[in-house]
Amino acid sequence: MHALLKISRLIDALTERVGKAATWLVLVVTLISAGNAFVRYLFNFSSNGLLEIQWYLFSAIFLLCSGYTLLKNEHVRIDVVAGRFAPRAQAWIDIVGTVFFMAPMAVAVLYLSWPIFVESYRVGEHSSNAGGLLVWPVRALVPAGFALLVLQGISELIKRVAFLQGLIGDPNAKSPAATPESELVRVIEAQRGGPR
Template identity: 45%
Template sequence: MEVLLRFARAIDAVNEFVGRMVSWLTLFMVLLGVYNAVTRKLSQTIGIDLSKNTYIEMQWYMFALVFLWGAAYTLKANAHVRVDVLYSRLSPRGKAWVDILGTIFFLLPFVALVLYTAVPIVYDSWRIREVSPDPGGLPRYPIKAALIVGFVLLFFQGISELIKRIAFLKGVDVEIATEEEELAL
């Protein structure tokens, strides 16, 4: 079990690092959004187009990275949205069982299905070096690869959470984030 817990801690460390790094993209995304809004209004006022599709797509790409690469960090922090009507009333052991069953029967199969369907799409995008059809748009193939990276991170974080819950049920002292804890960004 100790080997599995070391593996889980390594996954946690990777997703902690990625989550913290990607959280900074939120600031840049907001700043770019402000720039896009201001230049769009200014362009209407002065009659000269200052806005560019490149900046709008950059903002969209940053949002995609925050969402996709931050999902595993959110799972690690136990901050995903869930219906807590019954879950919140369960004992820690009951919660561990719900988390184990949810991970095995919902999370991991869902992530596997997304990866199964996305890999050929991403492969084709890279093969043709897909670009945005909009003037001044960015290449699309790198951001499509971010989909694969995000779901691989989520899959491994699901494995980590599964290992920690099983260890908890076996009586091993493990640190599991609770729904009361906040994300420590």
């Protein structure tokens, strides 16, 4: 199990790097979007390529950060029910959910999207829009994103099993660090003179 935990830490490190790098794409897509709007209204000029690059970058953010979101334990789940269970029961719910739902779906999408990407690359597929971009780079994001999600799912599975064996702490435990929302609440309460 200790060897598997080392593999888990390597996967987590990869996911962390990809996720943090991909979050910078939010700034890039914002700048492109603002620049595109500025040029369109100021010079009455528009480009399908500029619109498509925004869509491509949004796809990259969404697909490349799915594993990162899983690493940070921020995926949408039914905490109303699962949150009432003990940590060990929650670990079992995560194991069952990963093995029977997340992993099969992610592997199926990875398997089905790979030939589409390969064919798109082989023919040099371009957008059907005038001035559009190559399509194969965005098609490559689908198998890449789901491969990262599968890897992170394996890491999370290893951590849940290690937790059940008593080798590590609860992987579902939230970090004691303040969230931006809780920090904002603290500041507002401090300005009001305390909680009400």
